[in-house]
Amino acid sequence: MDELVVGGRKIGSRLITGTGGAANLEILERALVASGTTLTTVAMRRIDAATGTGVLDLLRRLGIEVLPNTAGCRTAAEAVLTAELAREALETDLLKLEVVADERTLLPDPIELLDAAEQLVDAGFTVLPYTNDDPVLARRLEAVGCAAVMPLGSPIGTGLGIRNPHNIEMIVAEAGVPVVLDAGIGTASEAAQAMELGCDAVLLATAVTRAADPERMAHAMRLAVEAGYAARHAGRIPKRFWAQASSPTAD
């Protein structure tokens, strides 16, 4: 596979993982290893004496690069402060920018998202925004300098897959930066579909961490992303209405 490059950084695996939802760090570790991921997202919260910096220590030990996110932020101002804290704590300028509108849908708030993206690009961050499956918003995010765009397949944690594949294809067709399908993936076929639609990578968490067997599902997702990427670049056959025999005509 050709290497994925985001903001001048080589990303070794096209499967980017999240950490939310895993029952404990031991299960998370097994899932991360099985996924083959090289980049994993983490949230920023008040430090707790019991857990300390456990998830960071785990990622460092596994040699996985950290992608801090702004999960939980509702406004551009909150997201910018969280991003600055993340850069200070984790010593990286990579950022998954997430500014959601409400708890019920967890859909991105496009106005706040674009405002935050612009401020953070100006402040020197490599911004990867979690966005709606809206080609116009994706174009605007790229125009303010985002290093990638990360449209949702369906709302966070729903496992409803890619509800508007045509929008994802339009985003891919127009984007000059990598497109990462972020949110909504429930099972392996949907991760493969994202890659077949032309996405450069898939970001998922819940589909693995809340699966009955997270390690096995992580492995499935790894295979799916590789298969979908290979199929996309292998040049699929055109669809036909009528059958076309693949054997020679009978004598």
Place this chain on the structure above:
Amino acid sequence: MRIEINGTAHDLPEPATVADALAAIDAPERGVAAAVDGTVVRRADWSRRTLSEGAVVEVLTAVQGG
């Protein structure tokens, strides 16, 4: 002097710095960031930046999520 760290009141001897606030909650050296009254204080300034009475200190780290 009384300050607030992550939502809990703490009494620290004066003059207290951001570094003293971090020590008061046994925060590790790496992997954390601090904000005082809503503004990030860079690591290099932790031992220089003094806190005023009633300062609100937030100490964050990475957790599972997202």
